[in-house]
Amino acid sequence: MSADPRWEGPRTLAVRHGEADLTVRVAGADSVLAVVRELSLLDGDVDYLVVLTPIDPADFGEALLGRFLGEDVTRLGDWELLATDLRVTGVDPRLYSGRWTWLAHTLRGIRATRPLRLGTGVLKLEQALSIAVSVRFGRDPGEQVDSAALLEWTRDPHAVAAFTRLGEDERDELRAATVEALGAVPRVLFTLLDRGHALDAIPIGLALGELARSAHQDRPGAGQRSGVAHNALIRARERYFGLSQPTPRDLDEFGKACVAALLRQLDLSDPAHADETVRRSEELLLQLDAAPVAEASGLLDAGLHSRMADLGRAVGVALGDGDGPASESLPLPQDLREVEEALGRLCEHRRHDPDSRSGLVAVNAVRLLRRLAAGAAAHPLGASAPTTTRAWVHAHVRDTGWVDRAASFIWHHHTEVPVLDQALAALYHRVRAWRALVDAEFAAVVNRWNGGHSPTDDQPRAENLLACFARPLAAGNAPLVIVLDGMSAEVAVQLAEHVNARGRLVEIGRQDAEGAPAREGALATVPSTTTCSRASLLTGTLTTGKQDTERKGFRDLWASAEFGRRDAVLHHQRDLEAGAGQHLPTRVQAHLEDTGTVVGVVLNTIDDALAKGREGNDPTWRPEQVGALASLLDAAARVGRPVLLTSDHGHVWDRREARRTQDGESARYRTGRPGDGEVLATGDRVLVGDGSLVVPYREDIRYTDRKEGYHGGFSAAEMVIPVLAFIPVLDRAPRGGPCSRPPSSNPRGGPNRWRAPPPPRPSPGRIPPPRARDGPPRGRPLPAGAPRAADARARAPHDRSRRASRTRPQRCSGTRTWPPAASAPG
Numbered sequence: 001m002s003a004d005p006r007w008e009g010p011r012t013l014a015v016r017h018g019e020a021d022l023t024v025r026v027a028g029a030d031s032v033l034a035v036v037r038e039l040s041l042l043d044g045d046v047d048y049l050v051v052l053t054p055i056d057p058a059d060f061g062e063a064l065l066g067r068f069l070g071e072d073v074t075r076l077g078d079w080e081l082l083a084t085d086l087r088v089t090g091v092d093p094r095l096y097s098g099r100w101t102w103l104a105h106t107l108r109g110i111r112a113t114r115p116l117r118l119g120t121g122v123l124k125l126e127q128a129l130s131i132a133v134s135v136r137f138g139r140d141p142g143e144q145v146d147s148a149a150l151l152e153w154t155r156d157p158h159a160v161a162a163f164t165r166l167g168e169d170e171r172d173e174l175r176a177a178t179v180e181a182l183g184a185v186p187r188v189l190f191t192l193l194d195r196g197h198a199l200d201a202i203p204i205g206l207a208l209g210e211l212a213r214s215a216h217q218d219r220p221g222a223g224q225r226s227g228v229a230h231n232a233l234i235r236a237r238e239r240y241f242g243l244s245q246p247t248p249r250d251l252d253e254f255g256k257a258c259v260a261a262l263l264r265q266l267d268l269s270d271p272a273h274a275d276e277t278v279r280r281s282e283e284l285l286l287q288l289d290a291a292p293v294a295e296a297s298g299l300l301d302a303g304l305h306s307r308m309a310d311l312g313r314a315v316g317v318a319l320g321d322g323d324g325p326a327s328e329s330l331p332l333p334q335d336l337r338e339v340e341e342a343l344g345r346l347c348e349h350r351r352h353d354p355d356s357r358s359g360l361v362a363v364n365a366v367r368l369l370r371r372l373a374a375g376a377a378a379h380p381l382g383a384s385a386p387t388t389t390r391a392w393v394h395a396h397v398r399d400t401g402w403v404d405r406a407a408s409f410i411w412h413h414h415t416e417v418p419v420l421d422q423a424l425a426a427l428y429h430r431v432r433a434w435r436a437l438v439d440a441e442f443a444a445v446v447n448r449w450n451g452g453h454s455p456t457d458d459q460p461r462a463e464n465l466l467a468c469f470a471r472p473l474a475a476g477n478a479p480l481v482i483v484l485d486g487m488s489a490e491v492a493v494q495l496a497e498h499v500n501a502r503g504r505l506v507e508i509g510r511q512d513a514e515g516a517p518a519r520e521g522a523l524a525t526v527p528s529t530t531t532c533s534r535a536s537l538l539t540g541t542l543t544t545g546k547q548d549t550e551r552k553g554f555r556d557l558w559a560s561a562e563f564g565r566r567d568a569v570l571h572h573q574r575d576l577e578a579g580a581g582q583h584l585p586t587r588v589q590a591h592l593e594d595t596g597t598v599v600g601v602v603l604n605t606i607d608d609a610l611a612k613g614r615e616g617n618d619p620t621w622r623p624e625q626v627g628a629l630a631s632l633l634d635a636a637a638r639v640g641r642p643v644l645l646t647s648d649h650g651h652v653w654d655r656r657e658a659r660r661t662q663d664g665e666s667a668r669y670r671t672g673r674p675g676d677g678e679v680l681a682t683g684d685r686v687l688v689g690d691g692s693l694v695v696p697y698r699e700d701i702r703y704t705d706r707k708e709g710y711h712g713g714f715s716a717a718e719m720v721i722p723v724l725a726f727i728p729v730l731d732r733a734p735r736g737g738p739c740s741r742p743p744s745s746n747p748r749g750g751p752n753r754w755r756a757p758p759p760p761r762p763s764p765g766r767i768p769p770p771r772a773r774d775g776p777p778r779g780r781p782l783p784a785g786a787p788r789a790a791d792a793r794a795r796a797p798h799d800r801s802r803r804a805s806r807t808r809p810q811r812c813s814g815t816r817t818w819p820p821a822a823s824a825p826g
Contacts, residue, residue: 002075003052005030012046022047029053032060039067078104083123085111090122100125102170106132116141129177136163136174145178147185151261154189154201155273164193184246184253191244203280204240205258206299208251210285211236214293225292232290239288259299263350275301278351304351305417311342311362312420318369319426330380330434331373339369357413364406365424368431371403380437389449389459389523392442394512396716397521400438401489404717407431408490411655412619432657436677436698442716443679443697450526451683460522461685462537462721465646468522469723470598471563473642477595478566480636481644483537484626485530486607486711488650489521492722494621495629495645502623504637505726522721524649525687527669527695527712530607532687533721534648538570538600544687547572550602558598568598576601576628583631592635599641603627610651610709637728645724650717652699653709664703668712669695677701679714 005028013024025046029035030053038051057065057073065071079091082104095103107128110116116131131141138153139145153159163171178186188205192198214229237245246254265274278301285294285302297303318335343366346352353359379385381399386392410424453459460468466481473479487495496519500507509517524533525542535545539553551570558568569591578585584592591599605626623630636643664670671689674680677698686693695714702710711718 001050001052002054002073004028005034005052005054007052024048024050026050026052029055031055032064035060035064078108082108082111086116086118086123088118088121088123092122092125092128094125095123095128099169099173100128102167102173103128103132106136106170110135110141114141129173132170133174133177136166136170137178145182147182147257148261148264150178150182150186150189151202151205151257154198157199160193160198184250185257188246188250188254191241191246194244195240195242197240200280200284202258202261202277203284204236205255206262206277206281207284207288207290208233208236208240209255209259210281210293210297210300211288211290212248212252212255214290214296225296228290229293232285232288232293235288236284262299266351298348299350301351304346304349307342307346307349307352308358308362308415308417309419311339311346311365312417312423314338314342315365315369315420315423315427318373319423319430328377329430330375330377331369333373336366336369336373339366358415361410361413361415361424362420364409365427368403368406368410368427372430372434375434380434380441385441387445389446389453392445392716393460393521393523393720394518396442396720397489397519397722400435400716401493401720401722403431403435404488404490405493407435408619408653432699436700439697439699439715440677442719443714446523446719447679447681447714450523450681450685453683453685460520460723462522462525462533462648463540463542465522465537465721465723466540466557467562469520469646469725470644473644473725473727474564474566474598477639477641478568478598479642479644480592480632481598481600482629482632482646483534483600483602484606484629484645484647485534485602485604486610486649486651487647487722488717489720489722490650490717491606491621492519492645492647492724495623495626496724498622499633499645499724499726502633504729505633505643506729508725508727520723522646522723524719524721525685526681526683526693526714527666527686527688528649528714528718529666529669529688529712530648534602536687537646537648537721538602542685542687554600566598567596568600570600570602572602573604573627576603578628584628584635589635592632592641593639595639595641601628601632603629605629606647606651607711610711611707613708633726640728640730642728643726645726647721649711650720650722651709651711652713652715652717654702654706658700658702658706658710660703660705661701662703664694665689666712667702667704667707667710668718669693670703681714 007026007028009026011025011027013026015022015024023046025048027038027049029038029051032055035051035053035055038049042049053073055073060068060073065073068074077096078101079095083089083091085108094100107116110131114135118127127142134143134145135141137145137150138156138159139149143149163174166174175186175190179190189198189201192201192204197204211229211233214225215233217226217229262274262277265271265277278299282294282300282302285291285300291302294300294302295306318331318339320329320331320335343362346362347354354363374382376382381395386395407428411428414421415424449457449459470479470481484491484495496507499505509519512518525536526532531544531546535549535553536542538550538557539545540557541553543549543553545553550572554570555568557563558566571588571591576584576588588599591597603626606621623633633643661675662670665688669688670693672694674694678694678696678701680692681695682692684691695712697714699713699715699717701713713719
C-alpha cells in the first residue's frame with residue numbers, strides 16, 4: 001500500500017472478513033530491501049501482510065510485484081479517505097470521475113482547517129461542490145453564495161488573489177457552477193477578474209449603471225449629458241471587457257446588484273466602505289470624461305452635492321438681494337416654489353441621510369424660509385401677531401424659540417458645498433434681522449405690561465412661577481424643581497426631546513385654547529439676570545440675592561400655608577459634587593428618596609457657557625451635558641417624583657455680531673436714555689437702580705467687553721422662561737381636570753409655518769415622485785435643528801429619504817394634559 005512507512009499501531013490485527021477470522025500483520029518499509037525482508041518473515045500464523053511503503057511500483061520489478069495482491073502497489077483514493085474522515089456511508093459514484101479529482105483534494109484541505117458537518121448518508125456531488133464554492137468565495141462551508149456574497153468577496157484582495165492561484169481545473173469548475181446558479185452577475189464579474197478589474201467590480205458596476213441610465217435618458221435638458229454618457233459607456237466597455245463583451249441585459253443586472261450591494265453597506269452601518277465605493281466610482285467616471293453623469297446621479301455623492309448646490313441657489317433666489325430694510329425683504333410664499341422642489345429632489349437622493357448634519361441643515365434652512373415667508377412688512381409674525389404679553393410669551397415658546405434653534409443649527413454646521421454655505425450665511429443674517437423686528441414688537445407690548453401691570457395679574461412670571469407650575473405638581477409626591485440657570489427656549493426644546501426619548505418621564509402640559517397640551521413660559525425680571533430673576537423665582541417674591549437668600553426663601557415659601565406647609569431643601573451645583581462611584585452625593589440622594597420633601601436644584605452649566613463658550617462646535621444640548629441633570633431625572637423617575645424643569649432667564653449668543661454701543665453697568669443693561677434697539681423699563685419688576693433701566697431688545701447690542709453670550713436684556717430669548725413639566729411614566733397627571741391623553745391621540749402642535757405646502761396634484765396617469773414633507777403625522781414632535789426619531793413608516797428601507805422631513809416642532813412633546821389647579825394662578 002502506498003503510504004507513509006511509519007506505523008504506530010499494533011503489529012498484528014484481527015480482521016473478520018465474511019465468515020472468516022483473519023490475522024493481518026502491518027509493517028512499514030522505506031526501501032525495496034525492507035519490503036523483501038518483511039516478505040521473508042511471513043509464517044503460517046499470518047494470513048495477510050500489509051506493507052506501507054512510499055516506493056514507486058516501477059522500482060520493485062515484475063518478480064516482486066507478482067507477490068502483491070493485484071500485482072501492483074495499492075493506492076487508497078482521496079474520496080475513500082474523505083469518506084472515512086467525514087463518517088459518511090458512501091460517496092456519489094459521479095465523484096470518482098477524473099473531472100472531480102481536484103474536488104477531493106479541496107474538501108480534504110477544507111476539512112483540515114474547519115469543521116464539516118454532514119449527514120451519515122452518501123456524499124453527493126452537489127453537496128461537495130456547494131461546500132467548495134462557499135469556502136472559495138468567502139463563506140462558511142455550505143453557506144449559500146448569492147450575487148451579493150459574490151460582490152462582497154471582491155472587496156477582499158487576499159481572497160481574490162487566492163482564487164487566481166487555484167488550479168485551472170478547480171477555477172473553471174467553480175466558475176461554471178457559479179454562473180449556472182447565478183447567471184449574469186458572475187458572468188460579468190469573472191470577465192472583470194480575467195481583465196484584472198475584480199477589486200473594482202462594485203464601483204465599475206455603479207459607474208456602468210449611471211452611464212447606461214444617462215445614455216438612455218430622454219428628460220428635457222439631458223441631451224448633452226446623454227451624448228457624454230453614450231461615448232463614455234463605449235469607452236468603459238472596451239476598457240473593462242475588451243473582446244469579451246457582456247450583453248446589455250447582463251450589464252443591467254450586474255449594475256442593479258452593485259447598487260444593492262452599496263445600499264446594503266449603508267443599511268449595515270458600514271459608512272467607511274460605502275464612502276470608499278462611491279468615491280472610487282466617481283473616480284472611474286472622471287477617468288471616462290463623464291463628470292456630468294456623476295453630478296446628475298441619484299446615488300453618488302457628486303449628485304448629492306449637485307442637488308445641495310441647487311438648493312443653495314434656490315434659497316439665494318428666494319432671499320433676493322436683501323439690500324432693503326428687513327421688513328421689506330421677506331420672501332413671499334410663491335418665492336419658495338423652487339426651494340421646495342429643490343428640497344424634494346435632495347430628499348429623493350439615495351445618499352441623502354436626513355439625520356446627518358447636512359440633511360438637517362437643508363431641512364432647517366427650508367423651515368426658516370417658510371417661517372419668513374409667513375410674515376409681512378407690517379407684522380413680521382404674520383397677520384395674527386400677538387397683542388398681549390401672555391400671547392407673546394406663548395409665541396416665543398411655541399414658535400420663535402424653534403426659529404432660534406433652527407438658526408443656531410445652520411450657523412454652526414457647514415456643508416461641503418460652497419453655494420449652499422453662502423446661501424445659509426445669507427439666510428442666517430436675514431433671520432436675525434427678522435428676529436430683531438419680532439423682538440421690537442415683543443419689547444413694546446411686554447414693556448408696556450411690565451410698567452403698568454396689576455399685582456393680581458395672572459401672567460406667569462419669575463416671582464409666581466412656582467405657584468403657577470410647581471404647586472399643582474405637588475398634589476401627590478413632592479416635586480423635584482430643577483432650575484437650569486440661563487436655559488432659553490431654544491435649549492429647553494432640545495432637553496425636552498431627550499428627556500421624553502429616555503422613556504422614564506413623560507411631559508405634560510395644560511390645555512391651550514384648542515384643547516391641546518401645550519408648553520408654557522413665564523417672564524423674567526428686569527434685568528433678566530441671575531441675582532434678580534433666580535432669587536425672585538426661588539423665593540416667590542420680587543427680590544435680589546444670592547445662594548443664602550435663595551435657600552431660605554425656597555424653604556420658607558414651601559413652608560407657607562399657601563404651599564401646603566411642606567418641607568423643602570435647595571441644592572446648588574457645588575452641593576452635587578459626588579465621590580467615586582456615585583452619581584449623586586448621599587445627602588442629595590436621601591432628600592430625593594424622601595418624597596414628602598420638595599427638592600430644588602440649581603445647575604449653572606448653561607449660564608457658565610456664556611462666559612467661556614462650549615467645547616466643540618455642537619449647538620445641541622443633552623441632559624448628560626448639563627451637570628448632574630441626567631442623574632437627577634433618573635433618581636426622580638425611580639422614586640416617583642414629578643419634575644419641573646425651568647430656568648431663571650434665557651440668553652443670547654454673540655456670534656461676532658454684537659457691537660459695544662456704549663458703556664453700561666452690565667453687558668445688557670445700563671442707566672440713561674434709550675436709543676435705537678433699546679427700551680426704558682420701569683415699574684416694580686425693575687430690580688436694579690431706581691426703578692428704571694435701559695435694556696436692549698436687539699441681540700447685537702452690548703455694553704461691556706465681548707463674551708460668548710449674554711443675559712440681562714429685553715429680547716424674547718432672554719426674557720421668556722421656558723417651563724417643562726414631567727411625571728413618571730406610570731403616574732397620572734395632577735388631579736383636578738380631564739384625564740390625560742394617551743400618546744396616540746396627542747394633537748398636532750408646533751409652528752404651523754414649519755409645514756410644507758401641499759404638493760401639486762399629479763397629472764392623470766403619472767405617479768409623482770416621493771416628495772419631502774415637513775412634519776410627521778399629527779402629534780409627532782420634531783424640534784428643528786437636531787436628529788429625531790422619524791415616523792416609523794418613513795424608515796422603510798425602500799425610501800430612506802423620507803425620514804428627513806417627517807418631523808416638525810410641536811407645542812408640547814409630552815402627550816398628557818396637565819389640568820390647571822383651581823388655586824393656581826393662570
